[in-house]
Amino acid sequence: MRPFLYVSTAAAGVASLAFAARVARTVLDRRYYEKQGVTFSRTYPFIGSETDVSGLIDRNKTRDYLYLDQPATDFVGSIRGFDIQLYAVNRQTTEILVSPAITGKYIDRDTPALYSFGQLSPSAMTFQKITTEHFGDRKRNLGKGFDQERISEVSNRRAAELCGEFDEDAPLDLKRIAGDYTRDVMGEFVWGQDAMRLAVSYKDRDGGLSKVPFMFALNETFTRLRFYSNRFWNRVYFPMATWPITQEARRLQYNIKQLQEHLANVLQGTPGAGTVWEQVATGNGKLGIPIEITRDDLLTASIAGLDTVQNTILATLWYVLLPENVKWREAIASSGGERKDELVEACVSETLRLSPPGSVINNKVIDDLDMDVEGRKYLLKKGTRVMPNIHALHAQYGDAFQPERFLLTEKGAEPYVMPFGKGRRSCPGRNLGMVMAKNFVSQFITAHPGARITNTADKDIHFNNLSQSQLMVVIGPGAAQGFATARSCPVLSS
């Protein structure tokens, strides 16, 4: 008995010392950055800013909203778990971070998302450093599969089917409809109509087992993984989200295993012609890239345009259907061809400025990094987490919905925005995401210009990847109140 007691006491002592040393290092690092002029958000020992972040998530906002109202500064600091996290909150600082040519050094991936939806596809490029073997080839192969004409055809067809079959008497749940749309379009685009529908064993939230279509199981598992990893303690210590200590974690892990095993079989087969699967499997195969990596890159391609595009559609429809923005709705409905496309694109771009669905993906400083931001010097230590805060960058242009900002043609007049990131780690699916969102919004507004939102009285309506907000609308003759002739607007009528 005694030796056991000694060993456990010694182990507990060592663990406490290691814990204390780690806490001390975080405190010293914080002082180090404060001395350089970094403003820190309110933090508490051990749990960092997570209490305040919980308050935001409860109000359908994301962590990034914490850093909006800071005094003029280059970086805002925070503590995540044991790590210092710096957010670049102005354009000058952001440009230095996303353009390695300026300092000769680069920052690179190290993201807590690995413990979230990264459990589905840990080898996917999203979670790998740029120095990983074949990184550039893999991103290029994915890009080759992203055929603009094909996504346009698939998304236009599906949007027309959905927008043509609405019931005029019952409220429409646009969240569900936009979710069905993104899942069907991404599934067909990446895998083809047959493979996306193959049955997979799936455990639902009550623990019930059934066979469901592959894309349904994937979408559900991906979305739930993100919500689960954003629970309080999983944000404080990221790896906890992977521990099988709750029923939800065990259920998610069961579904991940089924999806991975299913794909291991599917990838032995022949890809449908023109699919992303075909391009990536062929390109990666020629380079001898292992099949698990191809599987994970294809998984990433299948999920990256689900919640992001769904929320872009919901947020755009929300703004465009608000009575005060009626001129945009009417301008879209009454125009055609290129002009319609320009107007819808401006509305989607302004929406992505006001309500980006997510943030950029987190990075770490790889080598100590000297920065000079207009004469203000910083030395970022290797290992510090750092990323641009796109909400802060976008918020500098105010909170009014003004799509005309994106219709101005003079160079340099458009706002500095980056809902898809910037630089080598930026989103390769940007054009696909825009086409999918634009096609749905365009078809919906054109078919139902008089649609009316019925849940404007709901509390805290915001659309992003962590929001629970709904978008309920009615269409048909009874809905058109408030849809008046557009006020004369020089930008819109040009």
Ligand code: HEM
């Ligand atoms: C409106 C829709 C979308 C938005 C707002 C969006 C936004 C983003 C953002 C902010 C990043 C991180 C960039 C960075 O860290 O600098 C990203 C990365 C990525 N996105 Fe998208 N995305 C969208 C749609 C898509 C689609 C449709 C695909 C593919 C089908 C896609 C594939 C990816 C991939 C593979 C990465 C990781 C790139 C890397 O790590 O180098 N995204 N996206």
